[in-house]
Amino acid sequence: MSIVREYEGKTEKDAIDAAVEDLGLGREAFDVEILDSQRSGFLNMSKKVRVRVHLHDNIAVPEDAPAARPASVRQPVSSAASASAAPAAAAAGAEPENDFEHAICDFMRNLTAKMGTPMEPVIMYREPHKLALRLDGDHAGIIIGRKGKNLDALQVLVNVVSNRLAGSDFKVVLDTENYRGRREEQLIQLAERTADQVMNSRKSRLLEPMNPFERRIIHTALNNINDIGTKSEGEGLYKQVRIYHRAYEK
Incomplete structure (x- = not known):
């Protein structure tokens, strides 16, 4: 089984450099998976980049290399995209193969x-x-x-x-x-918040125009709520999703 460790840094490069220094190995000895990208947090304070490194199967960590301090892993928001994550996915940072x-x-x-x-x-x-x-x-x-x-x-x-x-x-x-991931979290929160409003008011709500990927996130997020239904309305690539109460609107 390959060795997996996590590192942090102000930038992606800093985090990878920390892995190189800690492991005592060259960059070519491992693949990198980005867990958290650099972005502004609360009050515009910069958040650190967090990476997970996967050592190649034929690589061993030198005996004098210190163990990396484990980093807490944030659990992803449940969604259609995360549920269908590819088991054959390559580690982030892979080079073109063909x-x-x-x-x-x-x-x-x-x-x-x-x-x-x-x-x-x-x-x-x-x-x-x-x-x-x-x-x-x-x-x-x-x-x-x-x-x-x-x-x-x-x-x-x-x-x-x-x-x-x-x-x-x-x-x-x-x-x-990580725009897609951040946008997905925002849309799931929007869907759940709007569904609560519809449940309380019994009136449907029409969301902003979205592309097919974003609309699918909304539909999937609310798919298991018995009294709530969703449907796409409009023409073209960017359609709107209507969230409605099944007992009051079809």
């Missing part, structure tokens, strides 16, 4: 550079017919855009390229600064 992955990473690298917001694509995980990329760099805010619409637009573009290279059944997912 011509297709190299082509997709090169496309995103060149595209963001031409936008004047250069970002470095890193493979987060692989699934059959799916590849997830994290864009690292100093322009995450611009890449994300208002309510993630820039990130969604970039994802559409990279999937056009992906479809030409690998066929329409292959999907590329983009993320940066």
Whole structure:
């Protein structure tokens, strides 16, 4: 069984450097999984980056290397995405393995550079017919855009390229600064809060327009509440979700 340890730092690089120093091994000896990305917390105080390192099976920690202090692991919010996490997912920070992955990473690298917001694509995980990329760099805010619409637009573009290279059944997912995960938590909280309002008022509520991925989070979050129903309304990519009381509206 491979050795797994966790480290913290002000930046992702600092956390990885701490792992290198603590283990007494080179960076190539382990894979890195990002647990918490750097972001502003309460009162804009910066939170530390937390990483989990997975040593390769053929690597042993030197006997004089100190044991890392274990870090507490935050339990993820239950959701459709977390429930269907891929068992074959690669550790974060994996390198491209084939011509297709190299082509997709090169496309995103060149595209963001031409936008004047250069970002470095890193493979987060692989699934059959799916590849997830994290864009690292100093322009995450611009890449994300208002309510993630820039990130969604970039994802559409990279999937056009992906479809030409690998066929329409292959999907590329983009993320940066753990935006997708943070957005998922926000949407689950919004869904539960709105459902409570509907239960109390018996009146339906219509949420803001959302992309298909976000709407799926809302539907799934409320799927097991007996008296609450959800349905999508509108046309185009960005539809609205209506949350209603089943006894008062169909």
